[in-house]
Amino acid sequence: MRGPTNKYWLRYATMTLLIIVASFVNLLIPLKAGAAELTSRSIVVASSVSSALTNHRYNFRVNGAITIGSLEIEYCTNTPLIGAPCVAPAGFSLVSSSMGAQTGLTGFSIHPSTTTNRLILGRTPSGVVPPTTAAITVNSINNPSTPNQAVFVRISTFATNNATGIRGDNGSVVFATTRSLNVSGFVPPYLTFCVGNTVAADCSSATGNYLDFGELTNLTTRTVTSQFAAATNDNTGYVATVSGLTLISGNNIIPGLVTPTVSLPGTSQFGINLRANSSPVVGTDKTGVGTGVPAAAFNTPNNYAFQNGNIVSSPKSTDFNVFTVTYIANVAPNQPPGIYISTFTFIATVSF
Numbered sequence: 001m002r003g004p005t006n007k008y009w010l011r012y013a014t015m016t017l018l019i020i021v022a023s024f025v026n027l028l029i030p031l032k033a034g035a036a037e038l039t040s041r042s043i044v045v046a047s048s049v050s051s052a053l054t055n056h057r058y059n060f061r062v063n064g065a066i067t068i069g070s071l072e073i074e075y076c077t078n079t080p081l082i083g084a085p086c087v088a089p090a091g092f093s094l095v096s097s098s099m100g101a102q103t104g105l106t107g108f109s110i111h112p113s114t115t116t117n118r119l120i121l122g123r124t125p126s127g128v129v130p131p132t133t134a135a136i137t138v139n140s141i142n143n144p145s146t147p148n149q150a151v152f153v154r155i156s157t158f159a160t161n162n163a164t165g166i167r168g169d170n171g172s173v174v175f176a177t178t179r180s181l182n183v184s185g186f187v188p189p190y191l192t193f194c195v196g197n198t199v200a201a202d203c204s205s206a207t208g209n210y211l212d213f214g215e216l217t218n219l220t221t222r223t224v225t226s227q228f229a230a231a232t233n234d235n236t237g238y239v240a241t242v243s244g245l246t247l248i249s250g251n252n253i254i255p256g257l258v259t260p261t262v263s264l265p266g267t268s269q270f271g272i273n274l275r276a277n278s279s280p281v282v283g284t285d286k287t288g289v290g291t292g293v294p295a296a297a298f299n300t301p302n303n304y305a306f307q308n309g310n311i312v313s314s315p316k317s318t319d320f321n322v323f324t325v326t327y328i329a330n331v332a333p334n335q336p337p338g339i340y341i342s343t344f345t346f347i348a349t350v351s352f
Contacts, residue, residue: 036064038171040133042186043153050147050177051091055100057137060155062128062169068105069125071136072156072163075117077144080152080172088117091145100137108136111162122161147179191238192320193348195228201288201322203229211327216340218266218333223282229322230292230312234350237291237314243345246270246306247329249338254329256306260297263304268332270342271304274312274323278302283326290314290321304328311346 040061047054058073076086093116099109105128111120119138144151153175157168173186194200197208211224232238246256247270257271263279274294277283279302286292292314297305304326312323329340 036169038155038169041171041173043173043175045175048178050143051145052143053140054143055137055139056141057135059135062132063130065130066128066168067125067159068128068157069161070120070122070158070163073119074154076152082154082156082170089144089151092117093142094119096140098139100139102136104132104134113162120163125159125161144177147177149177150174191232191348191350193230195346197226199227199229202320213329216329216331218331221263221265221280222329223280224327226325227322228346229320230348231290231318231320232350233317235317236351237316238348238350239310240312240348241309242311243308245342247340247342249340252336252338254340257304260300260303260305262302263328265330266332267330268335269330271306272325272327273298273304274325275301284324286321286323288321290318291316292318292321
């Protein structure tokens with residue numbers, strides 16, 4: 001690769017690296033295909049005293065254009081997971097309930113299929129033009145009889161007018177009964193994750209999704225960097241993963257490093273890590289006060305690997321960390337010329 005002919009080809013051996021930016025915010029539970037999350041969810045209970053006959057107002061936002069013919073509102077004490085078995089709160093009853101005020105989405109009435117703890121609000125199905133914020137009040141609901149009890153309220157949309165068929169957009173909220181205080185509240189779960197060439201420490205901005213190694217040569221290691229940041233209030237923390245292919249040009253590849261390995265100019269290799277390195281001098285250690293930790297394969301300075309799977313995780317709720325991903329590329333003298341490209345996808349998930 002040192003003769004005039006090879007140098008001509010290397011002048012066109014520019015490598016581009018695409019990075020897909022993924023952001024997942026305010027995740028509560030996994031949703032079924034075709035369904036989205038109802039956002040800005042809350043429940044306002046006029047009186048949270050146990051056994052009180054009171055009004056409940058359901059607030060939520062529909063973000064997509066869907067057909068809504070009915071709402072299913074389930075009260076459960078065991079789990080907020082939509083579709084999971086539901087344990088009804090002791091003493092709770094919807095038998096005497098009646099419709100109250102409706103804004104955003106209107107025309108609902110209480111369907112005859114309503115049960116003690118499963119409220120069905122039906123109407124003539126109609127399309128919804130986003131964004132639509134709804135506030136729907138139901139009167140004369142008998143609160144659970146157990147004081148200081150957390151109650152999960154699952155809200156789902158259906159295209160039919162009787163909550164049958166395929167479940168649409170959905171989400172859950174929670175309130176608690178009290179002995180004498182008329183107080184309720186909801187702390188929304190969140191996962192914030194951002195990816196880019198550079199990102200703000202709090203994910204308020206992310207810039208760039210394209211990296212260029214420039215001309216690859218057998219004489220020196222080429223490097224580029226990107227960043228991602230994450231935070232969550234989920235008590236089990238989060239896991240961030242990376243997926244993609246090694247550098248490819250047609251049928252030719254620059255092999256990915258299966259195990260952590262030092263950079264060796266003159267040897268075809270491709271890998272990443274998440275540490276400050278001295279050989280070559282590139283990258284930085286994580287910043288921020290969070291508890292995120294790089295996976296073992298990417299957590300040793302001057303060692304690089306290419307593996308799909310976990311790249312960072314935190315075992316508990318955490319404030320933000322910013323991680324810098326260093327990419328290295330080396331080529332052997334006989335590496336075929338070409339434009340070598342790879343695309344990476346970064347995803348963060350929580351259990352909630």
